[in-house]
Amino acid sequence: MANTASAEKRNRQAQKRRARNVQVRTGVKSAVxxxxxxxxxxxGNAARDAFKAAAxxxxxxxxxxxxxxxxxxxxxxRLAKAAAKVAAAK
Known part of the structure; x- marks a missing residue:
């Protein structure tokens, strides 16, 4: 546990940042x-659109x-390379 007010504040800030980072990371994973x-x-078209969103x-x-x-x-x-390969195959 935090012993000082500043340490308690840092814990609160860390929790907020962690929650935000988890949300962003989850969105990235879903897009990829x-x-x-x-x-x-x-x-090809779906791959291009999905690649743009992921990038x-x-x-x-x-x-x-x-x-x-x-x-x-x-x-x-790596995603761009794979998407280009699909687009070239069409």
Whole structure:
């Protein structure tokens, strides 16, 4: 337990940040999952739209510090590569 008022405040702040970060991270996971599903189904238009949504979510999360920028960049790159492969196959 926190012994000082400032430590109690830091705990409250940490809880708020954690709740916000969990929400953002969940949204990113959902967007990436939808993009992967669209890519595996082979629908070029759906894959492109889902990729755009996932890339946007990853960029926003990395700008907020929820996801490391290199990790976000790596995931975007891999999704883009897969989406391009689907688009080229059509």
């Amino acid at each position: 999952k939808k993009a992967r599903e669209a890519i595996t189904q082979g629908d 946007r979510a990853l960029e926003k999360a990395s700008s907020k510090g929820v996801v490391h920028k290199n990790a976000a960049s790596r995931k975007i790159s």
